[in-house]
Amino acid sequence: MTHSNPTGNNELLGELVAMRKITRFERFLGPENYRVLVGLFKTPASIAGFILISFFILVALAAPVLAPPVTPSDPYSIPRDGFKSQPREMGSEWTKNVPDIPFWYKAVTGNDEWVHLFGTAQGQYDIYYGVIWGTRTAFKTGLLVVISTLLIGVIVGSVSAYYGGLVDNIIMRFVDVLLVLPTLMATLILAAVLTPVIGRSTLPVLISLIAFGWLGYARIIRGDILSLKERDYVLAARVIGNTDSRILFRHIIPNAIFPTLVLASLAIGDVVLSFAALSFLGIGVQVGYADWGQVLAFARNWISSLDTYWYIIAWPGLALVLYVMGFNLVGDALRDVLDPKMRGKV
């Protein structure tokens, strides 16, 4: 009976005081941010989301093994098996321009010949290849747009909030004007204007998505900083003579940014959706670029016989839906964790 022994060890008492061990990781993140992170791994829905995201990360990393490119210097152009317009069904044999057969193929299928696993689309573009390499396009565009918009949004939003007054007013009215047009419309017109200038590639759409994507972050960060800049520790930092930029970048932003950071990382799903939508509309990348929206667009000329050519929309559609759903599931859990009413419950 340890606890009745007055001279014995104080394990139980120690447990009562400390409650639990605080890891270095938790200390690094701070209790509030740690709670958010832990909360993300609590529900089955968010775990399913993380599994989906991990699956796509694996596919993206393994793309050269899963679908070896015909021209290694240009892996994002979907290889074509001839030029006929009629799509060909799943499992039909690859006749012209055959890529290297990946090592796992024979072991899994017992077949020596490389086939069109998901069939071909109009113009004999291989759908399987488009779906696999489209995963890389999705991560590339998603990450690039999210990181750039976040950077711009954080800088603009924090400058606006910290300096306040006229600067704030000008910046926020500018944001108001840019927000008048719906994002898709605005992105569409900017991409259409930029394409003749820089040529068909992923660039015009990426630039347009960035140009109209940072507005939301700027508003969120501004709101957060407005509430933080009255705190005592900011005053203390100013009293000891720190410069404005040091207070802003070393004291305020690190304290305000974490929720925005997590929210932004989940916006990858939305960005990929917009990118796919634009390339479905035929804006941005050239025909045959490995991108899910591009492959789906191949179905547009075969609407009346989609019952025969269902595989043109089924596979890229499935990839897109599952990818976005992965991010949405985690995002949903995140909203619950960030909800102030839930604070202290994890």
Next chain:
Amino acid sequence: MLTYIVRRLLLVPFLLFGVTILIFGMLQFLDPVERASLYIRGDPKANQIEAAITKYCLDCPIHIQYFNWMIGKVDSNTGEREGGILFGNFGWSKTGSQPVADLIARRFPNTLDLTIWAVGPVILVGIWLGVQAAVHHNGIIDQAARIFSIVGTSFPSFVFGLLMLMFFYANLQWFPPGRLSDEFSRVVNSDQFVRHTSLLTFDALLNGRFDIFIDALRHMFLPILTLSYISWATFLRVTRSSMLETLRQEYVTTARAKGLPERDVIFKHAQPNAMLPVVTLAGFQVVGLLGGVIITETVFDYPGIGSAAASASAQLDVVTVLGFALFNGLILIVANLLVDILYAVVDPRVRLS
């Protein structure tokens, strides 16, 4: 409330100015030769381009160009005004082979028609679903609604639309894409069909052609289904959480304690208050529909302003695209103003402050 409305009204000219600056700025990516097509009707001849460049001073300082772009110039020979977006001259559409303003005027009634028929299913059903989910919190409907709202937000409209076309058009032949069947479009384009409102469904009824009315609705069914499905997920989420929040309030408990039947508690006491955020959402949704739904219209080949803007930009017809953007911005600014005022009228907290 008057100060609120006045302050809100003052924002309108500023936003209009901002949007014209934004679009004018985008036009500057074009070289003067391409910008000349803002002022020339039809395919330009070589000397016309030169003339337009000198006349509208397309290589002048930017503020002069902006001024010319806004009000245009009156031709000394014909007395007609050329250019000038303030007078509705948005330039010549290369892809549409007609003035951009005419193209908009031809396409907009179709979008309006679609909006009128879509409002009911999109908004009312979405709200109904949300209320049901909140009232039966954690019940079967609620769980189903939650799953639906996650799947719904992940399922992009163009994938959903293509799937619908696969089932209902390619397989079953029930609901075709486009605007009208061929035999009816011939009738509609002939002289015996009088265009009273230029809204096809209403014109069909006014002309007593019930078969055309049904055919038009048949073509609008899938776009409406797709639009409903995209917005239900959002409506569900907003209505549900607002309703749950309201049901937790003390006055609802009071109403229950008085012994009111649950139906009255929910529909007379809780729902009107819970609808406030939903009103704003519904307003924005209608505004969004009016601005043309780019993807849905394109998937179903529906000739509204959204699909026109999309196809013009796919063909890099910048003048046309910017004309549509300008029109879109105009609608949105005015409609958002109306939504804000409507909100002030509905919400006593804003009305009385």
